Amino acid sequence: MTARRNPIRDKIAIVGVGRTRYSRDAGEISIGALAAEASRAAIRDAALTRHDVDGVVSTGLVGTGYLQYVLGIDVSWFDETAGPVTWGFADAIGSIVSGACDVALVCHSVYRTAANSRSAANDPLRRPRSSGRPDLDVTKLIRGPRSAAAWAARYLHDFNRSREDFALLAVNGRSNAAANPQAALREPITVSDYMAAPMVLDPLCMLDMDLPVDGADAFVLTTAERARELGPHVLIHATSFGRSFDGDYREQNDSLQYTGCDRVMEGLWQKSHYALEDVDIFFPYDGFTIYSLLWIEAAGYCQRGEGSDFIRASWDAATQRLKLRGRVPVNSHGGSLSEGASQGAGHIREAVNQLRGEAMERQVPDCNVALVTPGGAFHNASAMIMATGEM
């Protein structure tokens, strides 16, 4: 059946437009410059500034991480989606209606390349932005796992900690995975095992990094009204998203004092009727242990830099697990570190299981509110509060 509802009727407006000239050959100008020029024009046309825009959507050849950096925009929402640009509009409309952002820029950029233009094929400066070896390119040396390692080192330096502080997060994941028959790594580990693990990206070792796996999770969403008719369900209470202005350029983030995590949690607590004390179970993303630490701090359990001490104080030696404030379990399924890397999907699935009381031997008693924070500290932070739905 085709979709028939129109919950956005008259709810969204277009307030600015901007463009560059179209030409058979724009000359010696980059695709990035074209996208920046059109975006600047659109925001100015709306009589807004870069500080007013908090959503960036791209359907074109320029990624949102670049657009953010060149425009200097901290965002709550960003997304790259396939064209036509109407898909970008759907994305922007949805993100505004949902509260993911307030003012969204949608940018579509086109550039002749070897694929569609004979003259462009002869221009070596029109190669796809992604081609080339990033390991040779000083503008791209800190990306992906390397950004986690670089900022982990900075964390240890700024707060005078040692890498042993990351160990309990790895041990907690493995202890939890032991009770998860579908987890990839279930053999218990100790802090000594952690310290002896092979170093990969110093200061991060093998056990600081999530485990690539084969697997899938899927979710069905509908309205709360429909959900009540259908049976046991979980309500999405609030969501929040964010990325600081540095976008793709992770080494340029100002400091650890304001990361994507902090922006996300600032928004989440403003949107939520629940407070941190109401959270019964916490799923901080753990693609890298340092990310979990930053999420625990950003959530408000402690200040930035105090996470290591907080985790030690929250350690339950008998079960080799974390119990935040003596009560709240962390990544009860084992997390990405031990269940397997699912970029947060496993965290959300386990939250659903827990809130529906279907987590088997992992079930947390009286579990009604879950905080899930998928994503890294800088590039794709997000958070969601989920609660048991009333029948």
Place this chain on the structure above:
Amino acid sequence: MAYLDQPTRFAAWCLPGRLANSMNSVSTSDKAILERYADVAIDRDSLSFWRGCASHRLLVGRCADCGRFRFPLLPMCPECWSTTITYVPSAGEGTIALLMSLRRGPAYPAAHYDDAPYTVGAVELAEQAGLRLTAPIISSPGRSPRIGDRVQLTWIESGGAEFPAFRVLDALDKPDHGRRTR
């Protein structure tokens, strides 16, 4: 640079390339730069940076209107949205802001993992707080680089191309020059 004559724990990984110690006269046509850096994805905005590298100049962007520096080179100033951007050579002095030791994965030119990891750092250049550039960090024997260390730009030659790197200035080292463009 006298220190190059000393053995360092990084000497090994500098081979078969070598640390370049003189500025050769080079062709800086677009074609020559693209050939020289054939494995780097160069576009209209980064071409100038690599052209600078070819002649040992570390170019950063500077907004002609508000004066703010920015790296990597961008077509627009993120602070004031001016599109009048000039490219100016950095003095190449700074401190290490981010640091990691790489033990596997693709290696920087002339680096290898045969006997040790090699360190890569984001260096905060003296021209402006927060202006950072990432490159390998080279230090004297027995001395591990640390966040906060003062560093000086140097160049690595590999496969006929020049790549930036930074060497740690030891306590006794005097900076090669004390220029500050701040």
